[in-house]
Amino acid sequence: MKIMVSACLAGENCKYNGGNNRNEKVLQLMADHEVITVCPEQMGGLPTPRVPAEIVDGVVTAKDGRIVDGEFRAGAARCLEIARREKPDLIVLQSRSPSCGVKQRYDGTFTGTLVDGAGVTAQLLMQNGFRCLDVEELVGIHEGIVIEKLRLEEKELLKFFLYREAENPGWQVRWRET
Numbered sequence: 001m002k003i004m005v006s007a008c009l010a011g012e013n014c015k016y017n018g019g020n021n022r023n024e025k026v027l028q029l030m031a032d033h034e035v036i037t038v039c040p041e042q043m044g045g046l047p048t049p050r051v052p053a054e055i056v057d058g059v060v061t062a063k064d065g066r067i068v069d070g071e072f073r074a075g076a077a078r079c080l081e082i083a084r085r086e087k088p089d090l091i092v093l094q095s096r097s098p099s100c101g102v103k104q105r106y107d108g109t110f111t112g113t114l115v116d117g118a119g120v121t122a123q124l125l126m127q128n129g130f131r132c133l134d135v136e137e138l139v140g141i142h143e144g145i146v147i148e149k150l151r152l153e154e155k156e157l158l159k160f161f162l163y164r165e166a167e168n169p170g171w172q173v174r175w176r177e178t
């Protein structure tokens with residue numbers, strides 16, 4: 001399986017503050033799979049460290065007011081180019097980033113408020129048909145099958161199924177909360 005990941009998850013110090021988001025699950029993926037690391041913000045020409053940015057009314061803007069939309073979108077385009085060339089089976093991205101966020105991002109007020117929606121790179125990759133997963137949703141990969149965290153309604157459905165099956169003689173099903 002070929003997997004593309006946010007470089008900061010692999011421990012690269014490419015985060016806005018010069019640090020990383022090293023993630024044990026991603027390191028495990030790197031041991032077992034072919035992994036390509038990308039940092040769209042650096043690839044768009046931004047330095048590290050850099051002023052943090054958020055998407056303000058659709059335009060990526062740094063906290064000091066500088067418009068960095070061009071750099072962010074150039075980085076996103078570069079990631080798409082790499083994804084098209086490498087054809088990863090899965091892309092695992094850092095949560096809540098204005099570039100890499102898959103499900104949520106900050107709302108553009110620099111107050112730590114989250115809104116639903118993706119960062120510019122995740123959005124572009126998903127629009128082009130690539131399977132992107134927020135790293136917080138990843139449980140693991142077992143024999144080529146990607147295991148994601150269950151959503152609440154999926155948990156309820158699974159519980160219902162397990163309880164129903166448990167009523168059948170011969171079945172021994174136990175539900176374990178995670």
Ligand code: SF4
Nearest residue numbers: 006007008015039100
């Ligand atoms: S752009 Fe993505 S890979 Fe780069 S530091 Fe931010 S979250 Fe990590």
